[in-house]
Amino acid sequence: MVVGGFGLCGVPHALITAVEELGIDELEVYSNNCGVDDYGLGILLSARRIRRVTASYVGENKEFARQYLAGELEVELTPQGTLAERMRAGGVGIPAFYTPAGVGTPVADGGMPWRYAPDGTPAILSPAKETREFGGRRYVLEEAISADVALVRADIGDTEGNLVFDQSALNFNPLAAMSGRLTIAEVGTLVEPGRIDPASVHLPGIFVDRIVQTGAQEGRIEKRTTRTTETTERTAP
Structure with a gap:
């Protein structure tokens, strides 16, 4: 299942809630991130409905990080632009493409922990990907995303x-x-x-x-940062 949104902006919260109410589990999710603990995809995470996530970052979701580090969730982290292009490629019928993002890193070379064992050791590592040189520069082959829903x-x-x-x-x-x-x-x-x-x-x-x-959507802020402003009294000369 591929899900739109970035942080808490443009998240199909009503549809995600409907999926949770239907009791669907063992989901493999593609999304930029996984919401927060009580909103968006965080609802499905908290209900233990997601088996695997392909995303750009863990974000502000503490339960996402906990499940991943505890070996309860398989996570494939991918560069944000690569994730976007993988979705686009799947939509236009391109099976794979080459990109310079990730060359010379574990993204291309493999070895990133996809899943941890309960004792904290890596249980599943990412495989190495095909690389090729074009115009004197190395590129890595990334496969398109084509999801059921x-x-x-x-x-x-x-x-x-x-x-x-x-x-x-x-x-x-x-x-x-x-x-x-x-x-x-x-x-x-x-x-x-x-x-x-x-x-x-x-x-x-x-x-x-x-x-x-679904009507208007409640606005949510992923991370609120505030500071106290100091006021200076001015006196007339």
Whole structure:
């Protein structure tokens, strides 16, 4: 299952909650990150519904880090741009591609712990990947992502599946939608065909199979940082 969103922005929270309520488990998830402990994919993690995650970073999800380090979860960390391109490639029918990202590191050479044993030793290590030289530079071969189901969140959609994303929620959502064999989109506002200016469509309906209107989404902040400001009193001369 491939899931759109970045941090807590553009996360299809309603669809993720529906998956949790259905009791589906043993999920293999592709997403930029895994939400936080009580929101987004963090809900499925806490319910022990996810078997394997391919993501760019652990983020602010403490349960994600705990399960990974305890040997309860298999995790493949991949460069963020590579993950995005793997999704796009899966959507346009490209089986694999070469990229310079990760060459000369464990990403290409192998040896990254995908799963730990309960005693903290690596149980499954990433394999070495094919590399090749083009124009005097080394590149690593990365395979496309093509998932059974994709879940995405859009601001506006029409009944034909054409989607408009809200500003930075554009992030991974279109790429995730492209890489799913069955793509389900939750939208804040659902309109009739023709109500969306064709030039404003971010993702055409050809990539969307199901659409659900969920209304406005609660805004969440992944990590809030504040500081106390000092005020200086000014006196008249």
